[in-house]
Amino acid sequence: MRKTGSKLAKQVRERGAEEILNDMQLLVGPPELRYIQNVAIMMFCEHPEKFFGYTYVQMTSFPKGSVENPSISEDFPNITGSVLQMIQATMERFRNLIIREKVIKVPNQMEALRIFNYPYQAIEEAVVNAFYHRDYMSFEPVTIEIEPDCINIMNFPGIDRSISEKTIAEGKRFVSRYYRNRRLGEFLKELDLSEGHSSGIPTIQEELEKNGSPRAEFFTDEDRRAMRIRIPIHLAFLEADDEVLLPDSYEKATKKSSKKKIEQYEKILKLLNDGEWHKTVEIADNLGLKDTRTKELLKELIALDKLIDNGKTKGKLYRLK
Numbered sequence: 001m002r003k004t005g006s007k008l009a010k011q012v013r014e015r016g017a018e019e020i021l022n023d024m025q026l027l028v029g030p031p032e033l034r035y036i037q038n039v040a041i042m043m044f045c046e047h048p049e050k051f052f053g054y055t056y057v058q059m060t061s062f063p064k065g066s067v068e069n070p071s072i073s074e075d076f077p078n079i080t081g082s083v084l085q086m087i088q089a090t091m092e093r094f095r096n097l098i099i100r101e102k103v104i105k106v107p108n109q110m111e112a113l114r115i116f117n118y119p120y121q122a123i124e125e126a127v128v129n130a131f132y133h134r135d136y137m138s139f140e141p142v143t144i145e146i147e148p149d150c151i152n153i154m155n156f157p158g159i160d161r162s163i164s165e166k167t168i169a170e171g172k173r174f175v176s177r178y179y180r181n182r183r184l185g186e187f188l189k190e191l192d193l194s195e196g197h198s199s200g201i202p203t204i205q206e207e208l209e210k211n212g213s214p215r216a217e218f219f220t221d222e223d224r225r226a227m228r229i230r231i232p233i234h235l236a237f238l239e240a241d242d243e244v245l246l247p248d249s250y251e252k253a254t255k256k257s258s259k260k261k262i263e264q265y266e267k268i269l270k271l272l273n274d275g276e277w278h279k280t281v282e283i284a285d286n287l288g289l290k291d292t293r294t295k296e297l298l299k300e301l302i303a304l305d306k307l308i309d310n311g312k313t314k315g316k317l318y319r320l321k
Contacts, residue, residue, distance in 0.1 A: 039183040052136040061146040117237040122207035130155040151231045158224035250304045277317035
């Protein structure tokens with residue numbers, strides 16, 4: 001309440017918490033048997049996990065990759081508190097430990113180019129989204145995994161069934177028939193952490209584009225039990241600190257890639273060496289990988305100026321550039 005400048009913040013000591021909560025329409029039931037609404041526990045209780053199991057943030061770093069070398073990992077302390085406290089603490093950890101800036105001098109230009117491995121606003125929007133759309137009756141925390149080339153943010157359950165697989169693949173804007181935590185969204189909007197109107201995904205993509213980063217991708221399982229957003233690192237940060245990754249620097253990029261990834265790149269380039277268009281499923285079968293992982297590799301090769309696609313959302317094809 002202090003953060004939003006509410007007059008009620010000054011009245012808590014005088015009038016008591018119960019009366020203030022009643023004014024905010026956060027109590028239900030007759031005077032002799034009052035119940036506090038769930039959103040009040042989420043926003044004002046320092047230990048909401050006592051009421052909603054596993055309400056915390058679990059963050060893990062995989063310096064060598066969760067697929068390439070999952071045994072090398074670092075588990076950060078779990079982040080607990082009210083929803084606002086968890087969002088703030090999560091973003092503080094990102095700001096202090098994860099987000100980095102690089103300044104690139106541009107020939108014949110006075111101002112240098114300033115880029116980030118991950119733009120703060122895009123990460124914040126994704127974190128807020130995870131709390132906004134989480135099912136607080138589920139026994140799964142908000143999970144964040146830091147990979148060498150991306151950040152994965154997962155929450156439960158998955159994307160609403162009213163949103164088609166095509167819309168999810170496009171990753172532009174998800175318009176649901178209903179909001180799971182509408183009152184929580186109202187509080188987040190008051191705190192300038194959410195705009196509402198299904199603006200979260202467009203904001204993430206816009207901030208990534210402004211930073212020169214690849215677009216975020218969204219994944220869910222067939223039963224819509226979980227959602228994962230993959231935010232790729234800016235390609236310049238796949239290089240050593242004193243080097244800049246340019247669109248044509250495939251050779252430089254592979255110097256920092258794992259042996260396994262380089263082999264996957266080479267297999268794709270060899271398969272597509274015939275100059276013909278190829279489907280994702282065909283490339284995935286050749287590599288022995290799932291479609292989602294194959295799409296990530298293809299997207300990286302497009303960014304490295306090695307491949308092109310046919311520009312279609314459905315029936316996408318790839319060939320050498």
